[in-house]
Amino acid sequence: MIVSFECIPLRGVARLDIPLDASPVFQKRLMSLQQAVSRHGTRHAYYLRSGICTFRLTNHASDGMIQFVFEGTLLTDEKDSKTVGSDLTILLDKETCDWLTQPAVQWLTLSAKRAVEVEFDRYIAAGDLSRALERLAREQAVSDAAGGYLGMNL
Numbered sequence: 001m002i003v004s005f006e007c008i009p010l011r012g013v014a015r016l017d018i019p020l021d022a023s024p025v026f027q028k029r030l031m032s033l034q035q036a037v038s039r040h041g042t043r044h045a046y047y048l049r050s051g052i053c054t055f056r057l058t059n060h061a062s063d064g065m066i067q068f069v070f071e072g073t074l075l076t077d078e079k080d081s082k083t084v085g086s087d088l089t090i091l092l093d094k095e096t097c098d099w100l101t102q103p104a105v106q107w108l109t110l111s112a113k114r115a116v117e118v119e120f121d122r123y124i125a126a127g128d129l130s131r132a133l134e135r136l137a138r139e140q141a142v143s144d145a146a147g148g149y150l151g152m153n154l
Contacts, residue, residue, distance in 0.1 A: 005070070007129070008033070011042040014096045014140060018129040036073045039087065039146035044076045046120075046129075048088070053112040057097060066105075067094040074120050080122060083117045090116075 016037060018030045029049070036047050051070035058064030071086035090109050123129060 001052045001056070002113055002143065003052070005048040005116070005119075007120075007123065008047040008049065009043060009129070010040070010045040010047055011138075012071070012140070013037070013042070015035065017057055021083050036087075040073050044080060046074045046076070048072060048074055048116070048120075051088075051116065052093075053090075053115055055108060055111070063096050064093070065110055066092070066098045067095040068109065070112065070116060074117070076120075076124070080129060083120045083124075084121075086113060086117055088113055088116060090121065 010033070013033055016030060016034045018027050022030070032049070035070060036045065049071050052067060053070060054067045055066060056065055066126055068088040070088045072086065074083060074088070075085045079083050079117050090112050092105055092109070
């Protein structure tokens with residue numbers, strides 16, 4: 001099984017308003033972040049995007065692969081040391097299993113959710129979360145020093 005994602009700590013998101021000239025893709029991303037913040041707040045909440053969870057049921061490159069895509073919010077404990085829940089949208093993206101049934105898809109969707117939560121705990125343990133928070137703090141400090149503007153990134 002392989003799990004990959006991009007992580008956005010919601011407490012590090014400084015602005016959620018949608019610029020008038022934003023591209024449709026950027027508008028959609030900001031709307032997703034707005035929904036996540038309104039549902040879960042910003043403390044101990046992380047938005048995962050561009051997520052992929054791939055299961056391989058055989059050792060064959062073109063047979064037995066099931067791939068899900070996911071996006072949504074992951075919640076951690078008070079110390080940001082363990083996942084306590086998630087609110088993910090998980091969709092079947094690709095599969096090369098002619099024997100795949102709907103009950104199996106439902107079970108694998110639940111398995112993908114659990115796999116993402118476990119992988120996020122590994123992400124925390126590897127220190128990737130603390131590096132993401134440090135990067136956001138540096139970017140916020142640069143923005144604050146410039147009066148809230150980062151050139152073309154506004």
